[in-house]
Structure formats: structure tokens, C-alpha cells
Amino acid sequence: MGVPKVAIVGRPNVGKSSLLNWLAGKRISVVDPMSGVTRDRVTYLMHEGDRYFELVDTGGIGIVDLDDLSADIDHQIQVGIEEAAVILFVVDGKTGVTKLDIDVAERLRKLEKPMLMVINKCDSPKLDEDIAEYYRLTSAPVVCTSVKSGRNLDGLLAKVLEMLPSEDEIEQDEGALLSATPELKLAIVGRRNVGKSTFINVLAETDRMIVSEVAGTTRDSVDIHFQLDEKSFIAIDTPGVRKKKSLAGSVEWYGLTRAKRSVRRANVVLMFFNAIDTISRVDKQLVDEIATHHKPCIFVVNKWDLAGDMTTEKWTEYLFHQFASMRHVPIAFITAEQQRNVKKLINLAQTIHKQACIRVSTSKVNTVVRAAIENNPPPHRKNRRPKIFYGTQVSTEPPTIVLKCNDPKLFDPSWKRYLLGVLREQLPFQEVPIRLYMRSRLKREDGMDTSLEDQAESVDVSE
Numbered sequence: 210m211g212v213p214k215v216a217i218v219g220r221p222n223v224g225k226s227s228l229l230n231w232l233a234g235k236r237i238s239v240v241d242p243m244s245g246v247t248r249d250r251v252t253y254l255m256h257e258g259d260r261y262f263e264l265v266d267t268g269g270i271g272i273v274d275l276d277d278l279s280a281d282i283d284h285q286i287q288v289g290i291e292e293a294a295v296i297l298f299v300v301d302g303k304t305g306v307t308k309l310d311i312d313v314a315e316r317l318r319k320l321e322k323p324m325l326m327v328i329n330k331c332d333s334p335k336l337d338e339d340i341a342e343y344y345r346l347t348s349a350p351v352v353c354t355s356v357k358s359g360r361n362l363d364g365l366l367a368k369v370l371e372m373l374p375s376e377d378e379i380e381q382d383e384g385a386l387l388s389a390t391p392e393l394k395l396a397i398v399g400r401r402n403v404g405k406s407t408f409i410n411v412l413a414e415t416d417r418m419i420v421s422e423v424a425g426t427t428r429d430s431v432d433i434h435f436q437l438d439e440k441s442f443i444a445i446d447t448p449g450v451r452k453k454k455s456l457a458g459s460v461e462w463y464g465l466t467r468a469k470r471s472v473r474r475a476n477v478v479l480m481f482f483n484a485i486d487t488i489s490r491v492d493k494q495l496v497d498e499i500a501t502h503h504k505p506c507i508f509v510v511n512k513w514d515l516a517g518d519m520t521t522e523k524w525t526e527y528l529f530h531q532f533a534s535m536r537h538v539p540i541a542f543i544t545a546e547q548q549r550n551v552k553k554l555i556n557l558a559q560t561i562h563k564q565a566c567i568r569v570s571t572s573k574v575n576t577v578v579r580a581a582i583e584n585n586p587p588p589h590r591k592n593r594r595p596k597i598f599y600g601t602q603v604s605t606e607p608p609t610i611v612l613k614c615n616d617p618k619l620f621d622p623s624w625k626r627y628l629l630g631v632l633r634e635q636l637p638f639q640e641v642p643i644r645l646y647m648r649s650r651l652k653r654e655d656g657m658d659t660s661l662e663d664q665a666e667s668v669d670v671s672e
């Protein structure tokens with residue numbers, strides 16, 4: 210929440226990724242996106258005029274199975290744009306309207322969200338004249354673009370800015386959400402047979418899930434609603450993911466794909482391990498997905514009753530050795546079958562969700578950044594001194610901090626890791642991922658300077 214999301218949606222090959230890269234790249238809106246772990250592949254933070262917004266690449270979700278396109282489009286829509294404030298519905302201006310475009314349009318119509326139809330690949334103005342047939346897809350406003358010949362980026366961005374909710378509206382929404390205390394969505398992921406269904410059964414106190422000793426009994430994701438201490442939760446159960454050698458088999462591959470989708474939908478991910486198994490490549494793929502999407506996470510080591518001589522210290526060391534960049538993640542040791550530590554785990558999930566929703570004042574961010582620079586100044590590079598002018602938290606879930614600086618390339622990766630460590634320690638984000646962006650305050654490629662407000666607000670925290 211906080212920064213409004215703009216989702217790019219459309220059938221394959223219409224130019225969604227091209228459009229996104231063009232918007233994100235050409236405008237140098239995002240310079241050197243850096244996170245605790247991996248580059249953010251799916252969303253790009255944009256700063257245009259005086260507004261921040263996030264572009265969401267639903268294309269990244271991809272088409273899984275050509276025989277089952279409609280189900281996949283549903284997923285794409287569900288996962289990528291559930292939270293979007295504005296939707297960019299992209300079509301191909303060269304091919305004409307296709308059946309799939311009509312499918313996508315139908316599904317988008319049901320969402321009743323502000324939408325803009327982007328007719329891409331209008332490489333020459335002449336093509337703009339032949340767009341009448343696209344109007345039957347939607348009554349949304351239309352913009353013709355061409356990534357290839359660089360046409361109408363300004364027009365597109367101007368329209369997006371117009372359609373974003375105002376700052377006041379966003380604040381009101383946040384207030385309403387807080388008072389309504391929406392259900393906390395927990396994704397339960399892990400390999401087959403780690404005890405996910407057993408755990409969910411305990412939570413749901415029903416036999417709605419079939420627990421069995423045959424691995425892989427859960428075929429599709431199921432949402433289970435449950436209450437604990439008068440708080441509401443949704444547990445998203447996903448099928449187990451099989452080990453490497455069978456990944457090529459379609460059912461297992463679906464397993465991984467669905468697990469990844471559950472991760473994206475969740476507020477908090479419970480990543481399950483079996484106390485008596487070693488960590489596998491599939492575990493790494495799942496953790497990578499959690500890291501990429503900056504999801505607050507808990508490592509859950511289940512079947513602790515079978516652990517024997519193993520100690521929690523040893524398991525912790527083993528986990529952090531395997532996932533060195535995830536040292537902020539809390540670890541829970543549970544025995545789902547005997548309901549041991551299950552309630553504590555849910556409380557912990559709530560705690561880290563709250564952490565991920567905290568908003569810190571700009572002055573606090575700057576105090577911390579200033580102190581970090583004083584204690585350990587960023588080293589000069591190419592005879593230039595890296596300078597940070599000021600920092601601000603622009604969104605929550607995950608906490609996202611933008612630092613305005615003279616040139617992001619001057620900051621070396623180890624110093625940025627140091628800074629991230631300090632931010633984590635000093636701000637109330639000890640156990641959750643933080644997204645950190647360094648953004649240049651210099652002129653943009655198109656020759657326009659960044660907004661004057663930027664200049665006026667600048668406080669040099671590095672002095």
C-alpha cells in the first residue's frame with residue numbers, strides 16, 4: 210500500500226515487457242533498484258511529476274500452458290492486478306483484435322477499475338487511423354504507442370498520472386483498511402510431505418483438507434479461512450513441490466508455479482522444511498521467489514518431534530548458511546501433528562506483517578542515513594564523492610525507501626549492503642525485507658530536470 214500500482218495486462222506478445230522496460234528505462238525513473246537479496250523483476254518504482262507509482266509486470270507471470278490459456282489469464286489477472294489502482298490493457302495495433310484480446314477485455318471489465326487501453330506497435334501515425342475495431346473491446350480511454358519507434362511515451366505517462374488516485378484518496382483507503390482489519394493472507398509453501406496440510410488442518414480445526422501419507426495429495430491451491438483470538442486469517446495451501454528430477458513432469462511443474470503464485474498473493478509466507486530432510490534445490494527456488502517479491506517470511510521447521518539429537522541452533526545455522534541473504538527471517542520449530550508451537554507461529558506471522566506495514570517519518574529515515582554515513586562514509590569512486598541528499602519511505606509492504614543521491618553508480622555494493630544493514634537495525638524492520646532504491650537527482654535523458662520540489666526539499670544528509 211502507499212504507492213499506487215499500475216498493472217500492465219494483455220495477451221502474450223503484445224509488447225507488455227517492452228512497454229514496461231521502455232517506461233522504466235527511458236525515463237531513468239528507477240536507477241539501480243537494489244533490494245536485500247535480488248533485483249525486483251516484477252515491479253518498477255516510477256517517479257513522474259511529483260508522484261510515485263509502481264508498474265507491475267503481469268507479463269512476468271507468463272502463460273503456463275497453451276492448452277489452458279483462459280485459466281492462466283484468470284491467474285494473471287488475479288495475481289497481478291488485484292491491488293492495482295490503474296490497469297494498462299495492452300493490445301497489438303498490427304494484428305487487429307484477437308479472440309484472446311476479447312477474453313482479456315471481458316475479464317477486465319468485471320474488475321471495474323480505472324483502465325487505459327494501450328494500442329501498441331502503432332509504429333507510424335498512419336496506423337493510429339485504423340484502430341476503430343479496438344473500441345469494441347472497452348469503453349476505456351485509448352492511447353496509441355510504439356515502443357519500437359518511441360512514439361507517445363509522454364502521452365501515455367500523462368494519462369497514467371491523470372488516472373492515479375489522489376494522495377487524499379490513498380490515505381482514506383489506508384485508513385479504511387486499517388479499521389476494517391482485513392484478513393491476513395498466509396501462504397503455506399514447501400516440498401511435498403513436509404506437513405502443510407496437517408498444519409492447515411490444525412488451523413482450520415476441520416477435516417476440510419484431506420491429510421494422507423501419499424505425497425502430493427493436494428493438487429490445487431485452497432483458501433482456508435480461520436479465526437484465532439478474534440482475528441481473521443486466510444491460509445493459502447499449495448500442493449507440495451517435488452524434487453528436482455521430476456520438475457519436468459507437468460504436475461510437479463504446476464506445483465512450483467502454483468506455489469509461486471501463492472507467494473505473490475500472500476501477506477506473509479510460511480516456508481516449510483522437514484526437520485529430518487536436507488535443503489533442496491526446490492527449497493531454494495521457493496525461497497528465491499519469496500526474496501524476489503520481498504515477502505515477509507517465516508522459515509518453519511516442522512516434524513520437530515523427529516529431530517532427535519538435532520538442536521534448534523544447528524538448524525538455524527544450517528538455514529542461514531544455505532540462505533545467507535535471508536538472515537532477517539525468523540525461524541519457528543513446530544510439530545504440526547501435535548499442534549505444538551502452531552499458535553505461536555501465527556502470532557509471529559502477525560507480528561512480522563505489522564512490521565512490514567510500518568511507515569517511518571522522513572526525518573527518522575534521514576537521521577539514520579546521516580548517522581550511517583558518519584560512521585562509515587561511502588568510499589570515493591572515480592575521484593567523485595558519492596552523496597546522498599535525502600531519503601524517504603515511499604511505501605509499505607514491503608517497506609520501500611528511496612534515497613536521492615548525486616549518482617547511484619558511485620555507491621559500491623558492499624557499502625549499500627552496509628547501509629541496508631543499518632536501516633534494518635535502526636528502523637523497525639528487523640525481520641522483514643526492505644526495498645532500497647538509489648535515485649539520481651540529475652537531469653533525465655530527455656533533458657528535463659527532475660521536479661523543482663526535489664531541489665527545494667533537498668537536505669544533504671551526507672554533510
Ligand SMILES: Nc1nc2c(ncn2[C@@H]2O[C@H](COP(=O)(O)OP(=O)(O)OP(=O)(O)O)[C@@H](O)[C@H]2O)c(=O)[nH]1
Pocket residue numbers: 219220221222223224225226227228268269271329330331332354355356357358
Ligand atoms: N513493431 C513493433 N514491435 C514491438 C513493439 N513493442 C514490442 N514489439 C515486439 O513485440 C514482441 C513482443 O514483445 P514483448 O514485450 O515480449 O511482449 P509481451 O506482451 O511482454 O509478451 P509476453 O512476455 O509473452 O507476455 C517483441 O518481439 C518486441 O520486440 C512496437 O511498438 N512495435
Ligand SMILES: Nc1nc2c(ncn2[C@@H]2O[C@H](COP(=O)(O)OP(=O)(O)OP(=O)(O)O)[C@@H](O)[C@H]2O)c(=O)[nH]1
Pocket residue numbers: 400401402403404405406407408420421422423424425426427447448449450511512513514515543544545546547
Ligand atoms: N512426525 C510428524 N509427522 C508429521 C508432522 N506433520 C505432518 N506429519 C506427517 O507427514 C505426512 C505428510 O503430511 P501432509 O500434511 O500431508 O504434508 P503436505 O506437505 O501437505 O504434503 P503434500 O500434499 O504432498 O504437499 C503425514 O503422514 C503427516 O501425518 C509432525 O509434526 N510430526
